[in-house]
Amino acid sequence: MMCVFFRKIFFVSFIILFSPFAHSELSIEITKGVEAAVPLAVAPFGWQASIPAAPVNLSEIISSDLSRSGLFKTLSESDMLTQPKAGDTVNFRNWRALGQEYLLIGLIDEVMGQYEVKFQLFDVFKGSAILGYRLTVKKNELRKTAHHISDVVYEKLTGKKGVFSSRIAYITTSKVGSKKRKLYKLLVADADGFNPRPVASSWEPLMSPAWSPDGNEIAYVSFENKRSAIYIQRLADGNRRKVASFRGINGAPSFSPDGLKLALTLSKEGSPDIYILNLKDQKLIRMTKSYAIDTEPSWSPDGKTIVYTSNRGGKPQLYTVSSQGGRSSRLTFNGDYNARGQFSSDGRSIAMVHANRGDYRIAVMDLATQTVNVLTAGKNDESPSFSSNGDMVLYAAKKGSQSILSAVSTDGRMQQSFTFDSGDVREPAWSH
């Protein structure tokens, strides 16, 4: 189906700037793309509703989503010879002449106070439709609908689930007031960086956001009382509960895949150790007992294993332990710094911060072969977070002295960066 996908690497540099919003503006730049990205045209969707123009430009969103994946090269509207809204008006010869392999068209109708969105995907060479849907959505859900359409198209053409409907949580800092005091914020945005919404803001550090598996809650560390504490906050209404505020470190929260437990780091007994907190009965189980640093726990997707960072061997390395307890075993031997491991959703690989005499980079380790692939080339890359389909890793990087978010495909061939107009952005966490 997608015959000419990954061949060589080339560099594209187009920037998608989003309109200013209530919060910092985020722009996404594809810094490294895949040659032979598949040409695909998204014709402007037709509009048949009482108000004169669509409040959201669906075709533009879908087009940016698909090109941002690095796998598709979308046709600009101005290059289109026609802009069909219905299947019977498509002239495939026009699209073939433009070198397009696929064409997406759509029509939006207003039906009983809601929008009905119809769309069809065509194989231009065969001159036939390969996908068609009719969706009925609430009026304020057009942007989400566009991301869902991107997901459906992406899955149809690549065989992999799209992640365009997912969200990212991240921490920003900006300096405010005449004394340039730092303001820490925890935000959640759509996967395209649009629509950032504040979750928490504080004069003291906010850290380590972690999604609950259902995407309804975020656990994070806050120093609002000058000491660390872990909170779990419901996104729908902003209500939160304090789940850990022991003496010493309360850090690195990570939800179990069933959402019933939280792995975390506490130093109440001395050195930092890994614990599991049962969120139902608040029972706390200590998983590690060493004089060294043990931190940054993360669950395997089957919930059976926890990977964590320990410097018990002298340098930070990754170790695994059964979530039922027992002895730990060392996982990484390659490089003098391997930390903050995170399992991919298929459980087959682990993303980590990796360094060998110097620069800190994002690497992915294949668990079956123990091969470590370094994906990035920064000096201080950190906080890797897998997309739920395992295709991409989102991480924090430095651009000069500014902290930015970046994403890289797990095969290393595609890279994009997210840049805010001001302040530092870091610690990205991709929702499941």
Added chain:
Amino acid sequence: MKINKIALTFLASTVILTGCTSTEEKDASLLDADLKTEKEVLVTSALNDASISGEQVLTQGLTADELSASDENILSQLGSEFSDPANPLSNQTILFKHDSSQIEQAFVSIVAAHAQYLLSHPQQRVMLEGHTDEQGSREYNIALGEQRAKSVYRMMKVQGVSSQQLEVVSLGEEKPASEGMGESFWTLNRRVEIVYQVK
């Protein structure tokens, strides 16, 4: 996002038409007709994921400027020895080597001077704030910062300071003393700050 996934799977399983090859363009029109006979596919449930409202604003009370002023040291109230550059008490920052929590020889006398002061002022409390440079992962740095603060804590305890007077906190790389990339900045950020508390 579980609901989303389920709904997407549902969507994917209800694809209306697939791959019926045609040679003529006009066949595409058939699709539209078929679309209309198909039952509506609702994604409302899929789109109903947690909307986000309600922010925890933890900044009430003080504006940025007022806060900065309130942070201003209580050292001036404590005594002139804290402002005399010849006195080791004027230095409240202990610096560390990369990925190390060992107190360097050069700073032993500074820790000792603060310990002596605390011994002679048993009502005085200090916060030992551990910090790191920005290299490496953030939670590991929280742990490293705590180890540094605990090194200072132990040295002060050995000299007889009561644990009631000492509190350890680590801020990792979250509050650098100097912001920038490179060793000249990092060397100033790998530190423990001895922060005198208001009595």
